[in-house]
Amino acid sequence: MTRRQKSQPPQSATRHVSRRTLLQATLGCAASAISSNWFPAFAAETADKPRRPGACILLWMSGGPSQIDTFDPKPEHKNGGGRLSIETSVPGIRISENLPQVAKWMKRMAIVRSMSTKEGDHSRGTYVMRTGYRPQGPIQYPAIGALYSKELANEHADLPGYVSISPFRGFNASAYGPGFLGPRYAPLVVGNGGTVRVNGKPSSSLKVENLSLPGTVDVARHDDRLSILSGLEDDFSGSRPGNAVDGHRTAYKNAIRMMRSESIAAFELDGEPDALKQKYGLTEFGMGCLLARRLVERGVPFIEVSLNNAAGNGGSFGWDTHQENLDRVASLCQVLDPAWATLMEDLDERGLLDSTTIIWMGEFGRTPRINSNAGRDHFPAAWSSVLAGGGVKGGRIVGQTSPDGMKVVDRPVNAQDFLGTICGCLGIDSQAENISNVGRPISVVDPEAKPIQEVIA
Amino acid sequence: MSIRHLLWIIVTVISTSLAATPLWADDVASDDVAQLAATIDRHIAAAWETQGVVPAPQADDAEFMRRTYLNIAGRIPPVSEVREFLADTDPNKRRQLVDRLLDHPGYVNHFAHTWRMLMIPEADVDQQARVLAPSFEGWLRDKFIDNVAYDEMARELIACRISGNEREGAVAFYRAKEVKPESVASSISRLFLGVQLDCAQCHNHPFAKWQQEEFWGFTAFFAGIDGDRFGSLSDDASRREIGLDGSQTLVQARFIDETSPDWSGEARTRDVLADWITSKENPYFARTGANRIWAHFFGVGIVDPPDGFDEANPPTHPELLNDLARSFAAHDFDFKFLIRAITASKTYQLSSHRTDDSQDEQRWIGRMPVKGMSPRQLADCLIQATGGFETSNPRNQFLGGRQVDTQIQALFENQRDSNVDPQSTILQALALMNCQFITQQTESASSNTLSAILQSPFLDTDGKIETMYLTTLNRQPREAELSRLRTYVETKSEEPAPRLSFLEAARSLIQPVAEKNNANEEKALADIFWALLNSSEFIFNH
Numbered sequence: 001m002t003r004r005q006k007s008q009p010p011q012s013a014t015r016h017v018s019r020r021t022l023l024q025a026t027l028g029c030a031a032s033a034i035s036s037n038w039f040p041a042f043a044a045e046t047a048d049k050p051r052r053p054g055a056c057i058l059l060w061m062s063g064g065p066s067q068i069d070t071f072d073p074k075p076e077h078k079n080g081g082g083r084l085s086i087e088t089s090v091p092g093i094r095i096s097e098n099l100p101q102v103a104k105w106m107k108r109m110a111i112v113r114s115m116s117t118k119e120g121d122h123s124r125g126t127y128v129m130r131t132g133y134r135p136q137g138p139i140q141y142p143a144i145g146a147l148y149s150k151e152l153a154n155e156h157a158d159l160p161g162y163v164s165i166s167p168f169r170g171f172n173a174s175a176y177g178p179g180f181l182g183p184r185y186a187p188l189v190v191g192n193g194g195t196v197r198v199n200g201k202p203s204s205s206l207k208v209e210n211l212s213l214p215g216t217v218d219v220a221r222h223d224d225r226l227s228i229l230s231g232l233e234d235d236f237s238g239s240r241p242g243n244a245v246d247g248h249r250t251a252y253k254n255a256i257r258m259m260r261s262e263s264i265a266a267f268e269l270d271g272e273p274d275a276l277k278q279k280y281g282l283t284e285f286g287m288g289c290l291l292a293r294r295l296v297e298r299g300v301p302f303i304e305v306s307l308n309n310a311a312g313n314g315g316s317f318g319w320d321t322h323q324e325n326l327d328r329v330a331s332l333c334q335v336l337d338p339a340w341a342t343l344m345e346d347l348d349e350r351g352l353l354d355s356t357t358i359i360w361m362g363e364f365g366r367t368p369r370i371n372s373n374a375g376r377d378h379f380p381a382a383w384s385s386v387l388a389g390g391g392v393k394g395g396r397i398v399g400q401t402s403p404d405g406m407k408v409v410d411r412p413v414n415a416q417d418f419l420g421t422i423c424g425c426l427g428i429d430s431q432a433e434n435i436s437n438v439g440r441p442i443s444v445v446d447p448e449a450k451p452i453q454e455v456i457a
Numbered sequence: 458m459s460i461r462h463l464l465w466i467i468v469t470v471i472s473t474s475l476a477a478t479p480l481w482a483d484d485v486a487s488d489d490v491a492q493l494a495a496t497i498d499r500h501i502a503a504a505w506e507t508q509g510v511v512p513a514p515q516a517d518d519a520e521f522m523r524r525t526y527l528n529i530a531g532r533i534p535p536v537s538e539v540r541e542f543l544a545d546t547d548p549n550k551r552r553q554l555v556d557r558l559l560d561h562p563g564y565v566n567h568f569a570h571t572w573r574m575l576m577i578p579e580a581d582v583d584q585q586a587r588v589l590a591p592s593f594e595g596w597l598r599d600k601f602i603d604n605v606a607y608d609e610m611a612r613e614l615i616a617c618r619i620s621g622n623e624r625e626g627a628v629a630f631y632r633a634k635e636v637k638p639e640s641v642a643s644s645i646s647r648l649f650l651g652v653q654l655d656c657a658q659c660h661n662h663p664f665a666k667w668q669q670e671e672f673w674g675f676t677a678f679f680a681g682i683d684g685d686r687f688g689s690l691s692d693d694a695s696r697r698e699i700g701l702d703g704s705q706t707l708v709q710a711r712f713i714d715e716t717s718p719d720w721s722g723e724a725r726t727r728d729v730l731a732d733w734i735t736s737k738e739n740p741y742f743a744r745t746g747a748n749r750i751w752a753h754f755f756g757v758g759i760v761d762p763p764d765g766f767d768e769a770n771p772p773t774h775p776e777l778l779n780d781l782a783r784s785f786a787a788h789d790f791d792f793k794f795l796i797r798a799i800t801a802s803k804t805y806q807l808s809s810h811r812t813d814d815s816q817d818e819q820r821w822i823g824r825m826p827v828k829g830m831s832p833r834q835l836a837d838c839l840i841q842a843t844g845g846f847e848t849s850n851p852r853n854q855f856l857g858g859r860q861v862d863t864q865i866q867a868l869f870e871n872q873r874d875s876n877v878d879p880q881s882t883i884l885q886a887l888a889l890m891n892c893q894f895i896t897q898q899t900e901s902a903s904s905n906t907l908s909a910i911l912q913s914p915f916l917d918t919d920g921k922i923e924t925m926y927l928t929t930l931n932r933q934p935r936e937a938e939l940s941r942l943r944t945y946v947e948t949k950s951e952e953p954a955p956r957l958s959f960l961e962a963a964r965s966l967i968q969p970v971a972e973k974n975n976a977n978e979e980k981a982l983a984d985i986f987w988a989l990l991n992s993s994e995f996i997f998n999h
Binding site: 160183186188189208209210211212213214216217221224225226228229231232233235236237239240241242244245247248249250251252254255256258259 | 809811817826827828829881883884885886888890891892893896900938941942945980984985987988989991992993996997999
């Protein structure tokens, strides 16, 4: 309501009522459709919104991060590239020297060192890790963000349940979509992960575009316009019912709800203290993590933040370090380490870490052997991912790779097992079914999945 | 079951007539367009019968025209043409419209773009591949300008000469696939054979019968190509074996029906493949092509998705698919012939207006499905409706026309393949409500169409509303709509002028009352124009 009042001069409140009454008289059913169908009573709904059950932040490492240079260091072996490992806050657990700040949060983290998947291609790997299923003919599997947020979302929330920050969708755009769940579960995308941004003022790039009314249109006039639109929509959906028209109406309803919600203040990072921003790191990813915290505070159940590039890393292929792996991973970690550690700390200080599960993963790992370009290539056979925060039994390692890192020697975990584990941490029923676009019910996670019970709190 | 078995099923069960009647039957009737149209209607009606579908009534002229313009020229018609067409009393005017549109530059642009999206879908999501799209689309445009036959187009693509730094035309297709034999092979098999072999790339196909060896056997036809997206290219035209999934196990080139190619003479590997694929005896090629054109007009293929030919995914109307394919081949794979026949059918001319529950299953086509538009189509429609800059004018690319195109394109880029289930997102809704382009085009001072309508001395309020309908929805408003909107404009006109700035207030003191009402009326009409541009009826193809 504050927003609505702010955008109008004081005397307009009364006129607004009279205009509305007038419209209802003239437009009949069209105007009443506004209040019943298009936008429910916003203020009332925001007031009695129940507390969300839990939230998930996915830190998505586009391109496939090197496990040896992050969470499964091999300082003793030549495949380790001569890099060192460091102590963490848990005695006996060591990770790469690239992640000193994250190492301090080991007590709240579980590292899975035995990821073993079958897809070594960016497109297919991205699809499998982000949907839980291999691309199979006509079935349009939803991204886990869409699936989990559907399970966790509050129906009456002003913001979408799935926010995707700076996604790089080049490898497989459909792995970022709502698939057969439909447009209602599509992500709200902010930031353009496809472009390299210079450090400096990245926060402005994380705004939702076109969120405010143009200068020449005030809320009262927007209402008038929507009343006309509502009439057009009623006519058209009456004669041409179906998904297309329903999707259009849902998108408009949610867009208008969001435009008029106080929750959009989440995207205003300007008010955050400079010191905190510095701590996250003045990078798109750092600011994305800060934004994720603000969204969690406002009840958004699933937020993903993509780390696609680092300054001086060239191009937008992120962790796809076929050349100069050691240097490039080090520079990516300089972005990752402060942002992630500060996110943990920030959530913890606000009492939100216990209810927020943080996932770190990419589409696959990288070859232990260093290639002739000092790079590492695609490697799905033995790699690492991390679970942290809410619902996770921290301070532990799952699985083990051989000394040269070439194979998993203990507790192999495939994509389905890992995604099933996330469901467990979030308290989602992984066997809840949705009807797919081919008419077959499909569970959130494949029934064959064997979640890693020992890390689920 | 083997591939041979599958092929046998396709040839004998689905198309019992194929064995008896060769595809290239010469006995084509004189009015073959009407004849194929009648065949389409006969098969569709037979399925209605068995499925208990009560079809919708025929589309009126306005509905037919908008849909046909969108499907062929890729955008909505201009007002003048709508008025002319609605007034035309020639009983043959629908077929005449199709003929006109097939000679329209819009056909070339729209079909080149549509096929580019099919052939290099990477360009819509991958920025590197996007760089290659314009030159490839230019190549396709040349094909559609010359009305090059489908088999000839396929042949040029499959057998294209690859060397050096060549980047233009068909070579761009190979570069977009990173010149990787497996990527090119899977794309070619989807495009021209309708089968998704690529799932068998790393493992045996989970549902269909494609085995890993078959994938690599097909990929071996492209084994000779080498290079990368932007570097120098080479082609060993005599190479015809490849390592299975990068291993040492060599697989020889062979067709997916498991027959071995005839390598006699000085055959270049991909020439031999092109011969086999485009042969009129190839049971996949004509069907895949006909099915794609069908899907273009109906939003759903007879086999859907159109690259999902598979025994687990049978055609809804097998005989229809055969007849379409046979006619397509008999007319030397002429796209325009097939388009004329499809659009002349009663099936295509059904209204999208739902009159019975039984019409809800889109695959039986009891009514015309409502389809989404491609990002480019939507951008072009917005430009057509608002009089915004023509993107085709290169000068305007600097002035902002191009920007509209890319803005809209970016917002709608994750539109799925299946355009009968268009995905509307919050971001799209926000853009269509609030973006700069829409704002400019719905203010009289900055919009071409709106200001022309508002300032026309010949139009009263009804006339203005009517013209806005013709501009956006390409039809006359119904009486109920007109009276509702007329009341809106009248009510608004009588309201006191909205809150004014100091300057405006000062000016209003010396302004006659009539002019104030006029400003209010203009705003009210602009509101209607805005609502029309945001409506489902405008945004969808129906």
